[in-house]
Amino acid sequence: MTQTITPAVYAEPTRRVTSRWIAFFAIAWLGIWMAQLAPIQKLLPDQIQAELNTTYWVDNVIAFGIISGISGVCAIVAYPLTGALSDRTTSRFGRRRPWIAVGAVVFAVSLILLGAQTTIVGIGVFWSLALTGFCILTAALTATISDQVPVDQRGYVSGWLSAPQAIGIVLGVVLVTYVFVGALFGYAAMAVLLLVLVTPFLFLPDAVLPKELRQRMTFGAIVESLWISPRQHPDFGWTLLSRILVNFGNAFGTTLLLYFLKFGLHDKNADDDLLVLILIYTVFVILASLLVGYWSDRIGRRKAFVFVSSAIQGVAALLLAFVPDLTVAMVAAALLGLGYGCFLSVDQALATQVLPDPENRGKDLGIMNIATAVPQALAPLIGAGLVAMLGGFVGLFVMSGVFAFAGALAVARVKAVR
Numbered sequence: 001m002t003q004t005i006t007p008a009v010y011a012e013p014t015r016r017v018t019s020r021w022i023a024f025f026a027i028a029w030l031g032i033w034m035a036q037l038a039p040i041q042k043l044l045p046d047q048i049q050a051e052l053n054t055t056y057w058v059d060n061v062i063a064f065g066i067i068s069g070i071s072g073v074c075a076i077v078a079y080p081l082t083g084a085l086s087d088r089t090t091s092r093f094g095r096r097r098p099w100i101a102v103g104a105v106v107f108a109v110s111l112i113l114l115g116a117q118t119t120i121v122g123i124g125v126f127w128s129l130a131l132t133g134f135c136i137l138t139a140a141l142t143a144t145i146s147d148q149v150p151v152d153q154r155g156y157v158s159g160w161l162s163a164p165q166a167i168g169i170v171l172g173v174v175l176v177t178y179v180f181v182g183a184l185f186g187y188a189a190m191a192v193l194l195l196v197l198v199t200p201f202l203f204l205p206d207a208v209l210p211k212e213l214r215q216r217m218t219f220g221a222i223v224e225s226l227w228i229s230p231r232q233h234p235d236f237g238w239t240l241l242s243r244i245l246v247n248f249g250n251a252f253g254t255t256l257l258l259y260f261l262k263f264g265l266h267d268k269n270a271d272d273d274l275l276v277l278i279l280i281y282t283v284f285v286i287l288a289s290l291l292v293g294y295w296s297d298r299i300g301r302r303k304a305f306v307f308v309s310s311a312i313q314g315v316a317a318l319l320l321a322f323v324p325d326l327t328v329a330m331v332a333a334a335l336l337g338l339g340y341g342c343f344l345s346v347d348q349a350l351a352t353q354v355l356p357d358p359e360n361r362g363k364d365l366g367i368m369n370i371a372t373a374v375p376q377a378l379a380p381l382i383g384a385g386l387v388a389m390l391g392g393f394v395g396l397f398v399m400s401g402v403f404a405f406a407g408a409l410a411v412a413r414v415k416a417v418r
Helices: 019-052 057-087 097-114 120-148 151-179 183-203 219-225 234-254 257-264 270-299 303-322 326-352 358-390 394-411
Strands: none
Touching (some): 019 120, 019 151, 019 183, 057 097, 057 120, 057 358, 097 120, 097 183, 120 326, 120 358, 151 270, 151 326, 234 303, 234 326, 257 270, 257 326, 270 303, 270 326, 303 326, 303 394, 326 358, 326 394, 358 394
């Protein structure tokens, strides 16, 4: 009987990654999240508002939502396509490192050019290019988890993808608000920090794909590989659906919080109170992503954590919907942070365990990453529409809760992972 031998480049990793590897991985993600989230939370809305010159907040949010939606379409294409290309890359520098470098440069240059734009069209074009660079970079970087991190360490390592997100949003917003003031300086600072913080990871080893193992590089072959049948791979399908639903739920609950404080609660100190909510959210994201990710590794369970974390976010959204009060909003921020931090780390580890084919890890994780990027891009537009149609924020937060609970039900259908 002939035994099939898996080539080393495709084999499941068994050697634990070092503290140095984890540190460079976390530092890279800190730079990435600052460069993406500081524009979304501060620079991009201010830039759009300055160009529209209107005091009607819904117009600003809809314009922001349209630009985010267009960039989301770019993410749908860029994530799986660049993931598939990195799967097939035979460079002597490895499969992932060249794409990490290219993505970082495209992202950084686009941010610098974005800061110089004075039209809505220019803002839309260069933000879409920036998000494309973000997708190229993160598709390759995420794939290194499956390539190099053993299963029993993935929850903890994924926590170091999640915790920098919470730190990055606070640090990035503080820097562009108080240190690098103005669109041009703010975007340029985020671009420089991105390159500086990603560069150390490029000096870590990356497995080289032998040319004889490379799959066909034709356009048709790549497009054909982008379809993953949910009937043949149901666990992948349920995990993808759960990720889409939970990320939409979280985005509905967080992206319009400033407007909720100003126009829902009529809070005269909305800007200061938003910072308080962000800090509460951040603390709980960091604690949950690191501690729960490590805990899930120790007991070998993923699904239960993802289910509970999704349900917690649903409860937080319903509190915002039916008890509109600043103190309750602080409790909801803590619950959202706790739920989303747990979800980010454990769901990422779960996703790496339901991939259909070790030869296409980059492409398959790229498809999974769409479920994170697109909801964040579309939620402001959909959310603003809901608020405008329903005349308030109750419907928005109810929708957030419904999506979160639906995500919990979807992940419960996964069978291959405990």
